[in-house]
Amino acid sequence: TLPVIALVGRPNVGKSTLFNYLTRTRDALVADYPGLTRDRKYGRVKRGETPYLLVDTGGITDDVDGIDSVARRQVQLALEEADVVLFLVDAREGMNSADEAISTMLRKLDKPVILVTNKIDGINAEIATADFHRLAMGNPVAIAAANGRGVNELLQRVSAEL
Ligand code: GDP
Ligand code: MG
Numbered sequence: 001t002l003p004v005i006a007l008v009g010r011p012n013v014g015k016s017t018l019f020n021y022l023t024r025t026r027d028a029l030v031a032d033y034p035g036l037t038r039d040r041k042y043g044r045v046k047r048g049e050t051p052y053l054l055v056d057t058g059g060i061t062d063d064v065d066g067i068d069s070v071a072r073r074q075v076q077l078a079l080e081e082a083d084v085v086l087f088l089v090d091a092r093e094g095m096n097s098a099d100e101a102i103s104t105m106l107r108k109l110d111k112p113v114i115l116v117t118n119k120i121d122g123i124n125a126e127i128a129t130a131d132f133h134r135l136a137m138g139n140p141v142a143i144a145a146a147n148g149r150g151v152n153e154l155l156q157r158v159s160a161e162l
Contacts, residue, residue, distance in 0.1 A: 009088035014118040018145035019056040091117040091128035
């Protein structure tokens with residue numbers, strides 16, 4: 001079976017944009033994967049040496065009431081099946097409390113996590129990314145999922161974990 005890479009992060013950071021960028025090939029979408037649901041979308045990624053399955057999830061919010069519990073369960077399932085986690089944050093908006101809550105959760109998971117600062121197009125990537133070192137999730141990879149900048153470096157970081 002293919003290694004599984006899960007995309008997590010709060011809503012609107014660009015998870016689905018990155019998912020679409022990496023799975024843009026014909027037949028990439030996996031329609032018959034066991035456990036497939038509306039909130040977990042699977043695609044095959046064939047770039048780089050090792051093919052893998054990429055899982056897009058709904059966003060993680062830090063509100064604790066029941067409304068998001070279904071989405072949260074989907075994220076949990078994605079994290080359980082993941083070999084590597086891509087933790088996306090929004091370089092334009094900067095760090096917020098949801099990012100910190102997610103990083104706390106991911107640390108407990110004890111799986112390889114790659115911090116990805118997205119939306120660096122048209123801004124100073126170094127300055128925008130520096131703040132996120134405070135999350136202590138390692139060296140962030142700066143990308144723009146909208147145009148593919150930085151994605152090759154990201155793919156190399158993923159391959160190194162597989
Ligand atoms: P998700 O909720 O994490 O899946 O986020 P989406 O992929 O739906 O993206 C949320 C918004 O951010 C959309 O309006 C995207 O067009 C925008 N977006 C995503 N990636 C980028 C990027 O690299 N640069 C910019 N400027 N906008 C982006
Ligand atoms: Mg999405």
